Amino acid sequence: MDKTPPSKALRNLHLENVACQSTPLRIPPSPFMKSLGYGTCVNVYKLDRSPRCGQMRSPWAVKRISRKARFSGKIEYNTRIKEEAEILRKLSHPNIVGFRGLQKTEDGVDSLALECCQTCLGTILEDRLADCLGALPANKTLKMIFDVSKALDYLHNEAKLLHGDLKSFNILVKNDFEICKLCDFGVSLPLDKDGLINFRENPNLQYVGTDIWSAPEIIDREDVIDQKADIFSFGLIIYETIALCPPHTLNLNDDESEESFKENSNNMSVDEFDISFERACGTRPPLPQAFQLTTEYNTVVELFYCCTNEEPEDRPTAKAIGASLEKNELLGKK
The missing domain is CATH 1.10.510.10 (Transferase(Phosphotransferase) domain 1)
Known part of the structure; x- marks a missing residue:
């Protein structure tokens, strides 16, 4: 049996979680959170929240620009996080990750807090x-x-x-x-x-x-x-x-050398292989x-x-x- 909660109940829970944020967010520095994953120039962390009024609270996922991207001047990825926050504020659907908050650190980095999934x-x-x-x-x-x-x-x-x-x-x-x-x-x-x-x-x-x-x-x-x-x-x-x-990418392996690429693609040059791969897109x-x-x-x-x-x-x-x-x-x- 499908145990998915009713859409209305999930939507109401999402709105309650957003509405209850009457106190400022306190998102700690990255080293104090567990890493959940990463994407292009961003890292995602798990923020375990302390109990409130004796009740356990669900963790949040925190998304922020990676240190490498930040120090290499790729500030557009921080801008994307702010733009994503503005989009998520307006969305409310049980099959879209829930928005929890946005906080700017003292050094100008924006941290986007989201509903956490496994x-x-x-x-x-x-x-x-x-x-x-x-x-x-x-x-x-x-x-x-x-x-x-x-x-x-x-x-x-x-x-x-x-x-x-x-x-x-x-x-x-x-x-x-x-x-x-x-x-x-x-x-x-x-x-x-x-x-x-x-x-x-x-x-x-x-x-x-x-x-x-x-x-x-x-x-x-x-x-x-x-x-x-x-x-x-x-x-x-x-x-x-x-x-x-x-x-x-079915026949590709990230660890393959250029020689392996040539062997697996009928002895094409690496440039020829790249062109063939690009043509496959779309x-x-x-x-x-x-x-x-x-x-x-x-x-x-x-x-x-x-x-x-x-x-x-x-x-x-x-x-x-x-x-x-x-x-x-x-x-x-x-």
Whole structure:
């Protein structure tokens, strides 16, 4: 049975947590917190909060620019944290990570306090690959798809935002897929009343996302995009749950030398290999043949193909994805 708490209860809890912050945040320096992970030029820490009135309080995740980025002058990443905070203040949805507060330290670094989840989908998939466990179970993949589709539907149609950097590491997971939440809104972009982003008319807007998860219209630098750019990236996350690695990297290893690259790519030069790899971005990667998928994965594979259609109009909306799964018997299966 699906033990996900009712959406209204979760939303009310989120609002209560934000509203109760009548006292200033006190976020300690990084060395006094446990590291949870890191991203491009940012670090994430776990802040264990002391009990209040004899009651235990849930921990927070604290996101701040890394020391290396700070001292190398990459201040734009601190700006993104502030922009993310302003976005999250306005969002309220059970499948979007909750905002808890923003604090500036004496040295000018902003710390974003967020709802803390146990792990992220990317880490879960990495661990499965390391332990040779095969594709993520179909019921858990469908639960993730269902939860994130609801977050994207809210984001696209109510908040009027394009997430802009969907990938497995930006999907948080609580307990054993009890609930999944979308995070990392530092490069999100506003959608207009028609659900579009016109870069020609808004030259200050820039799509920053990660190339290997990007839609073809992003790679081709088209002047106008819509919410379907997120849907293509979402399809590549579905791919990750089967392949257990990022798209277009199935045969790559970060530790390989240039000689290994040449050997694994028909003796191409490293530059030729890089060009070939770049050309793969914005395309649908082939599913790995190593895993024998049962019929339970039929819906997963169908959604992967639908979401990664080349033409945006051929991809489903987030609302349609969620609706297609509402009565799926695997959602409640443990």
